[in-house]
Amino acid sequence: MYKFSFIVILLLFQLAPAQEVTILDAETKAPVINVAVFNLDKSKTAISDFDGKCDVSFFTPNERIFFAHISYENRRTTKASILRRGGKIYLNLKAEQLDEVVMSISKWEQQRKDVPQKIASINARAIAFTNPQTSADLLQNSGKVFVQKSQLGGGSPMIRGFATNRLLLIVDGVRMNNAIFRGGNIQNIISIDPFSVKNTEIIFGPGSVIYGSDAIGGVMNFYTKKPHFSSNDSLTFSGSSSYRYASANNENTVHLDFNIGKEKWAFFSNITFNDFGDLKMGSYGPDSYLRNNYVSTIDGSDVLLKNGNPRIQVTTGYNQLNLMQKIAFRPSHNWDYSLGLYYSETSDYSRYDRLIRPTGDGLGLRSAEWYYGPQKWFMGNFQISQKGKNKFYDRMKINVAYQNFGESRNDRAFQNPVLFSTKEQVDAISMNLDFENKRMGNLRLYYGGEYVFNKVHSYGGQRNIEANMVMDAASRYPNNALWQTMAGYINGEYKAKPNLTFLSGLRYSHVWIDAIFDKTFYPFPFDNADLSTGALTGSLGLSWFPKEDLQFTWNGSTGFRAPNIDDVGKIFDSEPGSVVVPNPELEPEYVYNTEVGVQKNFNDRLVLKGTSFYTYMVDALVRRDYQFNGESQIEYNGELSNVQAIQNAAKAYVYGFELGLEAFLSDNLSVISNLTITKGIEEEEDGTDSPGRHVAPTFGDFHVVWKNQRLQADIFLNYNGEIANEDLAPSEKSKDYIYALDANGNPYSPSWHTLNFRSQYTISNAFKASFGLENITDQRYRSYSSGIVAPGFNLIMGLGYIF
The missing domain is CATH 2.170.130.10 (TonB-dependent receptor, plug domain)
Structure with missing residues (x-):
């Protein structure tokens, strides 16, 4: 009898399912292979398989279990704790293993x-x-x-x-x-x-x-993010949700995503809603940045009101909705099909830098209203990928996408009853075919082709808000204008030696523009823009490790930008008193670039990085004074304005240095820093030169980061250098209302720095909390060329839940 009972118990034990845990990457949720699992004295050990699974049935429920992997931070917990959380444990990558x-x-x-x-x-x-x-x-x-x-x-x-x-x-x-x-x-x-x-x-x-x-x-x-499949045909469900609040603009953000996976099918959904209030600037800085007054329409009349709190930037708030849905199908290990649907829409939102433009006497504001209508973006993206032996390639990707962009601009001058509006929509279709060939020894080839088609729909209107009358007006762009490009490329990576790699490539692109101009509102001296142009670009570079801990890189490359519909066909007010008109006689702009980089690793404890670069541009497309039907001024939206147009009128060169430091002082403490120095000049056809408009000031950061298994904390400094008046681009000097004034009363961009803190605490495998303090010293600053003043002291709190 006892023998029979023992046999039954043994059979039941053998038939009972093994207790498995699944080891996953904390961010990607992908399985982690070859994780060592052991107890304190290592008398019990196991290894995770290809699916990240590991049998832990021989561990006792409350026995301390360790999880170790060369690329991940060690974890320790108990079997009972893991099983209570659905049998899953998440590992975090070590900092030095990131981005390989x-x-x-x-x-x-x-x-x-x-x-x-x-x-x-x-x-x-x-x-x-x-x-x-x-x-x-x-x-x-x-x-x-x-x-x-x-x-x-x-x-x-x-x-x-x-x-x-x-x-x-x-x-x-x-x-x-x-x-x-x-x-x-x-x-x-x-x-x-x-x-x-x-x-x-x-x-x-x-x-x-x-x-x-x-x-x-x-x-x-x-x-x-991509959908995740189940390791077998059983249905798996996972997801996350989060909430965030920020005090500087009373932000309230909610987010939800979830994944449903089977062995061959997977679905991933992503939803985010943001609500931002008016942004509050800091307490200590230039008084000229304050929003002392604003325009409000009361009983049909525009009035200038005093701002009760000049640090509140009225009106800057808006809200936004983002949706994403992905569906993936994997019929075999060699084929993958993916459909991605993306949608984003904002509310109306003010263009703040236009709302603070003063009148000529400086006593009032030029605009009663200046806002963008909802910015909408939709994309449907279908991708097919194949891997496996083939005569001409080892892997192939086909990517077909449709996008629709929607935007509008609406502006009305102070005490002017007419609201001028332009509305644009762009239909964009693209097709990409890309191949990888790894069958030629030390040479890997990448090659493919691309076709892109854009159609622009543009409308103009004006509405008298007093009489509630709507009339047609000039559109911003030629309606139904077309922009197309077709290209082919080949890129090669050759490993000459284990420590020396060359990378080189060529591409030919051809671009077409077809636009017909409507002469109803402006007597254009031309009927259409018919552009057909091509460009050949190339690159050559090398990566060399003279020593295992020392790397040198060099890269030379060319680039181009073909004119688009915005360049050849738009009409808009670029700045107070100026209007940009179409110019169909444009050519592509080209750049020639070289850069040298060096990286030194000191015993995996200190990494120093440096890159220097030089870029030269010819036939640069820039906005310059122009004549329209022989006239240097025309009337635009009721105002006599200087005529300008986009022209191939300049050369330019930009050079600079980019420096980086990473120091791992201990397993928990690290220091990270970046510094970027950029200089640039535009040269006019007449030989004069001026500072480049988009050359940023010297900027950098310095972080001290501490982390363990549950807490990550970062105290850091952000820094921006000064741009003196003589180093401002002419177009920036004309916008003196967004800049501080130097001792001579001239606009300039002051230097600034902020002290900040952020942290994230893992309450459990399911809950994470974040806490941050930005601009702790409440500085009032405006980044270079920015119309809006940056946030003052900002408290940020968030809570995330993984299920």
């Missing part, structure tokens, strides 16, 4: 050490810790990108003296730049939800070989 692989240089995974061009990577872990309000803030928080803001709902990155339509935005392999990206400051980057971003890679310098037109100063690649 990059994708932006060739569109395929490459070892970062083999890339000769400077590239910065910001992963989801860093994004979650810095907790940015917008994707513009995400870039600024890196300490390597300068961001200009004309209003709270904005952010225009500047990289190596270039900005706006000379920088390229990419989202999941699709170019976001469209035919009406302008030379003035743009805010399209805020359409990208930081909560949806898995990784951001920033290429410094030309990226035209892979990405074509617009990639002159750099490329900003945003890779959003």
Whole structure:
């Protein structure tokens, strides 16, 4: 009887399912392979498999278990604790293991050490810790990108003296730049939800070989989060939610994402809503930055009111909704299909720098209203990828996307009953075909082609707010204008020696513009713009390790930007008293760039990085005085204005240094610092020169970071240098109302610094809390070229939940 009972018990024990835990990356949720699992005296050990799974049935419920991996921070817990949380445990990457692989240089995974061009990577872990309000803030928080803001709902990155339509935005392999990206400051980057971003890679310098037109100063690649499959055919469900509050603009943000996965199908949904109030500036700084008065319409009449609190920037608040849905299908290990749907919409939001423009006598304000209508962006993106042996490639990607952009501008002068409006929509279709070939020994080839089609819809109107009458007006762009480009490229990576890698590539791009001008409102001296132009760009670079802990890189490259519809066809007021008119006689602008980099690693405890660069531009497209039908002035929106146009009228050169430091003082304490110094000059055709408009001041940061398994804390200093009056671009000097005045009464951009603190505490595997203090000393400052004054003292609190 006892023998029979023992056999039954033994059989039941053998038939009982093993107790498994799944070990996952804390940010990507991907399984972690080869994790060592052991008890205190290492008498019991196990290793996680390809799916991150590990049998822990031989551990007792309350026995202390250790999880160790060469790339991850060690964790310790008990089996009972893990099983209570659904059998999952999350590991955090060590700081020195981050960003080993990059994708932006060739569109395929490459070892970062083999890339000769400077590239910065910001992963989801860093994004979650810095907790940015917008994707513009995400870039600024890196300490390597300068961001200009004309209003709270904005952010225009500047990289190596270039900005706006000379920088390229990419989202999941699709170019976001469209035919009406302008030379003035743009805010399209805020359409990208930081909560949806898995990784951001920033290429410094030309990226035209892979990405074509617009990639002159750099490329900003945003890779959003992907759906996760189940390791078997069972259904898995996971997700996260969070809330954030910021005191400087009374921000309230809520976010939710969730993933449903099976073995072959996976679905990922992402929802974020932001509500921002009027931004409050700091207490200590120039009085000229204060918002002393503002315009309000009372009983149909515009009146100038005194601001009860001049530190409140009335009106700057707005709200925003971001949605993303992804569906992935993996029928086999060789094929992947993915559909991504993205939508972003803002409320109306004021262009703050236009609302503070004074009248000629300085006693009033020029504008009663100046606001952007809702900024809308939709993208549908279908991707197919294949891997496996093939005669011509090892991997292939097909990317087909449709985008629709919507924006509008609305302005009305003080005590003028007429509200002028322009509204634009752009339909954009793109197709990319990319291949990787690794079958040629030490040579890897990347090649492919691209086609992009843009159609611009533009409308103008004017409404008398007193009589409630609506009339047609001139549109900003030629309606139904077309912009197209087709290109092919080849890029090669050759590993000459284990410590020496060469990277080189060529691309030919062709661009067409077809626009017909409506002469109803302006007697244009031309009927249409019909442009057909091509560009050949190339690059050559090397990465050399003379010693294991010392790296030298060199890269030479060319880039170009073809004129778009904004360049050849727009009509708008660029600044008080000036109007820009179309110019169909434009050619592409080209840049020639070289850079040298060095990196030294001292025993994995101290890493020093330095890059110097020089970029020369010819046929630069710049805004200059012009004549329209022989006249240097025309009437625009009821005001006599000087005529200007975009012209190939200048050369330019930009040079600078980018320095970085990472010091790991202990397993818990580290120091990180960045410094960027940039100088640039534009040379006119008549031989005169002037400072470059988008050359940022010297800027940098210094961080002291402490972290353990539960707490990460960062106390840091942000710094911006001064730009004296003689170093301001002419277009900036004309906007003296946004600048402080020096001892001679001339506008200049003062230096500033802020002291800040941020932290994140892991309450449990499910809950994380964040706490931050920005601008602790409550400085009142305005970043270079920005219309809006930066936040004063800012308390930030957030709570996140993972399920």
